[in-house]
Amino acid sequence: MPSPAPTAAPSPTAPLAQRAPVDESAWARLRRALAPLAAPVRRVLGVVSPVGWAALALLIACALAGAYLGWQESWSAAIVLALVVLTAGLWLIPRGSHVVSHGLLEPRVTVGDHALIRVTVDNSRARPLLPIRMEMPVGPAKAVFVVPTLPPHGHHDRGFVLPTQRRGVITVGPVSSVSRDPVGLLHSERARTEAQDVHIHPRTLRLGTVLHGTLRDIEGAVTQDLSSSDVSFHALRDYIPGDDRRNVHWRTTARTGRLMVRQFEETRRSSLLVLLSTRAQDYAGEEDFETAVSIACSLALDAVHDGREVRLLTQMGEVPTATPMRLLDASCLLGLGEDEDSALLARHGCASHPEASVVILVTGQDVDRATLARARTHTPLSMVMFALRSGSRGLSRLHAGSLPVVDLDRLEQLPTALRRAL
Structure with missing residues (x-):
């Protein structure tokens, strides 16, 4: 009987499809078995500082030198290092169950306001607790303080001032006890x-009746769409089954002998569209951008408080304006970037919200007039549009093509700038 032909071993360069499949389930089972040990090992390794790792390496080197070279000095150094490493672990023994809490008087503040953080440490036991060092991150900084010896059921308070010079979102905490x-x-x-x-909100200004005068739309802007129920009377027409009988014009019906109903033109309330440029090249510095954010938020907030429709758009996307708090919280995340210019922002904004009746472009004084004029060409003529620019130049009015432009250097000039805009 002929012997079977030997099979060739797979070549190392053979295609992956021809190789024997690897048993992935064994690796998966091994990873699942070691997963519960990973977190404790990381915690233990994280306890050792770089100085500690250097001391362990020196301890091993001294022990090896004493074992293989017979140096008594190496053994002495190894014993001293071993005692130092072992006694260092005694400092990590928990010193007691401190009950810690921290909080702010107000979780939302405005730029420049005083914000205090209160940290409370209590001793809930019937025996004293030794002093302990604690740390609390406050944004990019870190507050470090020492809790003194607490008597039984003792209490310790610390206060910290939160920096509120810049708009943004600052993370406070957690408070951690530090042992070393x-x-x-x-x-x-x-x-x-x-x-x-x-949340550190931008500064805003209540405009009152100034914005009403700028929008100039108390009863609604009349459109050419006809409606059977509105406030702007247009004409009379024959009754159609389903019409509201309250709109029947009885005097004309009695004169003509057939039912006649009133027909109206649809009206719409003024809709404000605020365009805030986040393009870094439009501003001379971050302070000018902060002023622009305050201007845009003031315009949007005033419209929200008055029950008007308002949209706030940036190159980063639309800022929610459903409630004043959502608007201010979202404004804390706005920042400068390498975005499209103001003309493209105006085109996208008007295309996304064609119902807007008033468009206000808020940008910096470094944007050129040609860009502002191009922004007006992207806006329908039926929309009222003007631009507000923040920068170092004081209150002044100019034109970029057919677009009115008002420059201002601080938020307090906004009411006057709105009066000069139109």
Whole structure:
């Protein structure tokens, strides 16, 4: 009986499809088995500082030198380092169950306001608690303080001032208790509270009746669409089954002998579209952009408070204006970027919201007049449009083509700038 022909071993360069499949389930089972140990191992390794790793390496080197070279000095150094490493672990023993809480008087503040953070540490036990060091991140900075010895059921308060010079969202906390040895070999942190976000809103100004006079639309702008029920009377027509009998004009019906009903023109309330440029090249600095954000938010907030339709758009997207709080919270996330120019912003804004009756472009004084004139060409003639520019130049009015432009250098000039815009 002939023996079977030997099979050739797969070549290392053979295609992947011809190789024997790897048993992935074994690796998956191994990863699942080691997963519960990963977190504790990371915590243990994270306790050792760079100085601690250097001390361990030196300890191993001294022990090897004493074992293989017979140096008594190496053994002595290894013993000293071992004692230092072992005693360093004693400093990480928990010193007690401090009850820590932190909070702000107001979770939402305005730029320039005073915001205080209160940290409270209590001793809930019937024995004293030793002093402990605590840290609390406040945005990019970190507050460090020491809690003194707390007597049984003792109480300790600390206050910190939150920096509110810049608009944005600052994360406060968590408050962590820090344990470390005097040499700095080991370092352990234990979170005692949860982190909290603090919104620092931009400064805004209540415009009152100024914006009403600018919009000049108390009863609604009349359109050419006909309706059977509205406020602007247009004409009379024959009754059609289904019409509201309250619109029947009885005097004309009695004169003509057939039912006649009133016909109206549809009206719409003025809709404000605020375009805020976030293009970095339009501003001389961040302060000018902050003024522009305050101007745009003031315009939108005034319309929201008066029950008018308003949209606030930037190159980054649309800012929600459903409620004043959502508007101000979302404005904390606005920033400068390399975006499209104001002309393209006006084109996209008018295309997305063709129902707008008034368009206000808020930008910086570094944008050129040609861009502003091009922005007006992208806006329908039926829309009233003007631009407000923030920068170092004081209150002044000019034209970019057919677009009125008003320059201002601070938020307080906004009511006067609106009066000069039209």
